[in-house]
Amino acid sequence: xxxxxxxxxxxxxxxxIDAYAKKFxxxxxxxxxxxxxxxERKTPIFILGGGSxxxxxxxIEAFVWHINIKGIEILSENxxxxxxxxxxxxxxxxxxxxxxxxxxGGVENLSLxxxxxxxxxxxxxxxxxxxxxxxxxxxxxxxxxxxxxxxxNLKDCKFGYxxxxxxxxxxxxxxxxxxxxxxxKNHHQLHTSxxxxxxxxxxxxxxxxxxxxxxxxxxxxxxxxxxxxxELGNSGSFFKNPIITAEKFQEFRLQFPEAPFYEVSPTxxxxxxxxxxxxxxxxxxxxxxxxxxxxxALVLVNYGxxxxxxxxxLALTIQREVKKLFGIYIEPEVNVI
Numbered sequence: 001x002x003x004x005x006x007x008x009x010x011x012x013x014x015x016x017i018d019a020y021a022k023k024f025x026x027x028x029x030x031x032x033x034x035x036x037x038x039x040e041r042k043t044p045i046f047i048l049g050g051g052s053x054x055x056x057x058x059x060i061e062a063f064v065w066h067i068n069i070k071g072i073e074i075l076s077e078n079x080x081x082x083x084x085x086x087x088x089x090x091x092x093x094x095x096x097x098x099x100x101x102x103x104x105g106g107v108e109n110l111s112l113x114x115x116x117x118x119x120x121x122x123x124x125x126x127x128x129x130x131x132x133x134x135x136x137x138x139x140x141x142x143x144x145x146x147x148x149x150x151x152x153n154l155k156d157c158k159f160g161y162x163x164x165x166x167x168x169x170x171x172x173x174x175x176x177x178x179x180x181x182x183x184x185k186n187h188h189q190l191h192t193s194x195x196x197x198x199x200x201x202x203x204x205x206x207x208x209x210x211x212x213x214x215x216x217x218x219x220x221x222x223x224x225x226x227x228x229x230x231e232l233g234n235s236g237s238f239f240k241n242p243i244i245t246a247e248k249f250q251e252f253r254l255q256f257p258e259a260p261f262y263e264v265s266p267t268x269x270x271x272x273x274x275x276x277x278x279x280x281x282x283x284x285x286x287x288x289x290x291x292x293x294x295x296x297a298l299v300l301v302n303y304g305x306x307x308x309x310x311x312x313x314l315a316l317t318i319q320r321e322v323k324k325l326f327g328i329y330i331e332p333e334v335n336v337i
Contacts (some may be wrong), residue, residue, distance in 0.1 A: 001025050001032055012066065013051035014114050016233030017308045021046070021064035028068050028089075030142070030177055036065065037147045045144075046337075047175055049088065052115035053123055053235055054335045055315075057308035067118055069177060072098055077185065083137060085180045088118025092125070100212050105188030106135040106181065108215040109197075112222045114229055114236055118176045121152075122166040123333075124159045128218055129194030133159040137182045141174035150174070162240050162333050190214055196221050225296040233302030234293065238315060239273040239330040252326065273322075273330045274298040280321045290314045312336060 007024035010016055027033050044062040068089040075083040082104055086095050092115050096107050109130035115123075121139050125132050138153045158165040166174065188211050192198050200217040201209050209217075227234055241262075244252065249269040252259065256279075262270040277283065277297035284294040289306035292314070293299040300311055315332060322330050 001027065001036070007064070009048075009051070009056060009060070009064070012048060013054060013056055014229035014233065014235050015055055015302050015308070015311065016229070016304075017056045017302065017306075017311075019056040019308065020059045022059070022061050023063040024066065025063070026066040026068045028070070030069065033065075033067075033069070033142060033175065033177070034147060037142065037144060049119035050091065050114065050116035052113075052229070053119065053333070054337055055235065055308050055311055056337050057312055058337070060337070065175075067116070067175065067177075069118075071178075075180065080185060080187070082183050082185055083180055084183060085178050086117045087178045088116060088176050090117040091115075092117055092120060096215065099183060100215055103211070104183040104185065105190075105211045106130075106183040108211040109191050109194075109218055111215040111218045112226075117179050121157060121159075121176060121179060122164055123162055124157075124164050126162070128197055128221075129191045131159070133157070135181045135183060137180040139176050139179045141176045143174055145173070149177075161243070192217075226299055227293055227295075227301060232293075233304075233306075234299050235334045237273075237298040238300045238332060238334050239277070239298060239318075240333045241270050241273045242276075242328050242330050243268050243270050244328060245269075248327075252328070256326070271328065272298075276322045276326055276328060276330060277318055280318070280325055282318055282321070287314055292318070308337075 004024045007021045010018040046062040046064045048066045069087045071087040073085045109128040206213045274297045282292045283297040289303040290310040
């Protein structure tokens with residue numbers, strides 16, 4: 001392990017913010033992680049995964065630990081299902097591609113989501129009608145204080161919409177080292193009704209889709225809407241889609257009957273935050289090097305040299321205007337550091 005001082009994190013966050021870590025180390029194994037936990041007991045630490053779901057407003061004065069543990073292993077399987085363990089440092093989309101290559105179904109709708117496997121449970125990542133919790137079996141994590149390994153099952157994780165125990169009572173207490181997924185080997189249950197997947201499949205001339213067809217459709221849709229972080233700094237969807245009460249929804253629909261929505265339950269409705277932001281006039285707007293993407297209003301972008309503070313000020317402006325126009329608060333999905 002090489003410890004570096006005053007390390008630029010520009011290449012370690014998908015927004016491309018040029019913030020610095022006071023100290024930095026990349027951790028390649030559980031053994032290295034336990035060694036550090038033992039030797040740095042009293043040192044303030046900052047855990048860094050794929051850097052895809054955060055906005056750095058400042059330099060990080062803590063000791064930054066980049067979790068770079070790699071490996072994929074089949075734990076067990078039968079004729080119908082397979083249980084696959086992926087280490088925390090595996091790139092999420094590369095893991096999806098591994099599953100597709102082996103005809104393992106369940107994660108195809110989650111194609112091209114940026115980030116690493118280890119941070120996926122924290123956010124309960126989701127897209128196009130599928131969430132991580134739908135394929136999640138368990139994850140292993142090391143408790144920072146005790147250095148003991150703990151296994152969290154599906155119930156333990158308390159998954160919600162872009163939420164989990166790791167964003168609440170367990171926040172900052174554990175470091176996830178691996179995740180186990182339960183995937184299908186045949187008779188895959190396809191999810192093609194959400195968003196534009198069905199239309200994209202028709203455009204592609206696919207009538208009887210496979211999991212690979214669904215993945216390719218999702219990738220095409222995402223690439224048409226979302227900029228590649230390697231070309232234009234961003235963190236994917238910056239805001240969560242707000243969920244409002246049925247009473248509030250009725251008032252909203254009377255004023256904006258054209259608005260798209262999804263029924264979560266008889267008492268709750270989800271409104272696309274991208275529609276609210278676009279309706280408020282922010283889509284495609286640029287403020288210096290901070291801006292809102294021209295194809296997807298949910299995505300805030302760094303055109304090159306924006307600071308984290310400038311992007312955050314834009315986010316706050318959008319929040320205020322959406323609240324003023326619609327009476328709806330949109331919550332950031334991104335972790336603001």
